Amino acid sequence: MGSMKEAPLQGVGGLDLPVLKHYDIPFFGSLIPSETQVVQGRLNAIVVLHDDQGNEYVHKRRRNNIDILDHISEELRIIGFPALGGSFSFRSVAEESRFMNDAASIDLRVVAPVVVGPDFILLPFIEGKDLKDSLSVSDFDPLKHVLRDIFSAHSKGIVYGDRWPRNLIVKPDGTIIQIDFDLNIAGHYAKELELAQFLYGVIRDSADKKSAVANLLSAVPPQATQGYNLTIIERFMMKYAQGYHPQEASQDDTHIIMESLRLLVHGLNLK
Numbered sequence: 001m002g003s004m005k006e007a008p009l010q011g012v013g014g015l016d017l018p019v020l021k022h023y024d025i026p027f028f029g030s031l032i033p034s035e036t037q038v039v040q041g042r043l044n045a046i047v048v049l050h051d052d053q054g055n056e057y058v059h060k061r062r063r064n065n066i067d068i069l070d071h072i073s074e075e076l077r078i079i080g081f082p083a084l085g086g087s088f089s090f091r092s093v094a095e096e097s098r099f100m101n102d103a104a105s106i107d108l109r110v111v112a113p114v115v116v117g118p119d120f121i122l123l124p125f126i127e128g129k130d131l132k133d134s135l136s137v138s139d140f141d142p143l144k145h146v147l148r149d150i151f152s153a154h155s156k157g158i159v160y161g162d163r164w165p166r167n168l169i170v171k172p173d174g175t176i177i178q179i180d181f182d183l184n185i186a187g188h189y190a191k192e193l194e195l196a197q198f199l200y201g202v203i204r205d206s207a208d209k210k211s212a213v214a215n216l217l218s219a220v221p222p223q224a225t226q227g228y229n230l231t232i233i234e235r236f237m238m239k240y241a242q243g244y245h246p247q248e249a250s251q252d253d254t255h256i257i258m259e260s261l262r263l264l265v266h267g268l269n270l271k
């Protein structure tokens, strides 16, 4: 991977992995860190790099954060996923890149790797903002693209896993790209969990929750939810609202989120 001869740059994104002065990518070239910063997740160290023509890339490595396993397993236990026969596992970088290539090859809207290294993936840098940022300024237009893509993936037997609004990039033209496939969810209700996480995440992250419900309902294609167990989706969403993210919401927020989720499920049942 990148040359380790260089001293790490200090203080970038609070990473527990060094940010190097330059990255020698075998059979590709030498890249250097850009000024561009991203919101760091819990599992990966993400560094934006560029070549001497100014093309930008994302260098993604797993962090040394084994505690995240316990957090996710606790989250899913609280939601009730394993009790219904669900399971989860982490993808290695090799598995994640194979998953991206497979999904891209069947026309799903996923980022695909440029280079796969022994312990990193190099991705094209996708210009845009994440869906969470779009929702916070009430830009709901991307929802129809996302939902169409998730339903399409499920109909092709693919469950992305981890579809929280930060794992979707909205490009300047309004279309979307799915990123981040390090978490694999499987089992009988994996598709229900995926939709529940996404729908709940949209309501939670929208400043205007009433409009979020209306926009979600008009973005779900007719009959798209046939073949899903809506009772299970509702149950997962309510568990998230009640139990899992209380630290991010006041009592009032929780109440409004639950009311919005009820309206959403009611609307979905009528579709």
Ligand SMILES: Nc1ncnc2c1ncn2[C@@H]1O[C@H](COP(=O)(O)OP(=O)(O)O)[C@@H](O)[C@H]1O
Pocket: 038, 039, 040, 041, 042, 043, 044, 045, 046, 058, 060, 111, 123, 124, 125, 126, 127, 130, 166, 167, 169, 179, 180, 181, 182
């Ligand atoms: N290809 C990409 N283009 C632009 N930004 C990206 C890309 N990949 C990741 N990011 C940014 O880095 C963040 C973390 O990357 P992600 O793959 O989601 O890893 P994590 O599992 O750590 O959340 C994303 O939320 C996004 O803002």
Ligand SMILES: [Mg+2]
Pocket: 041, 166, 167, 180
């Ligand atoms: Mg992520």
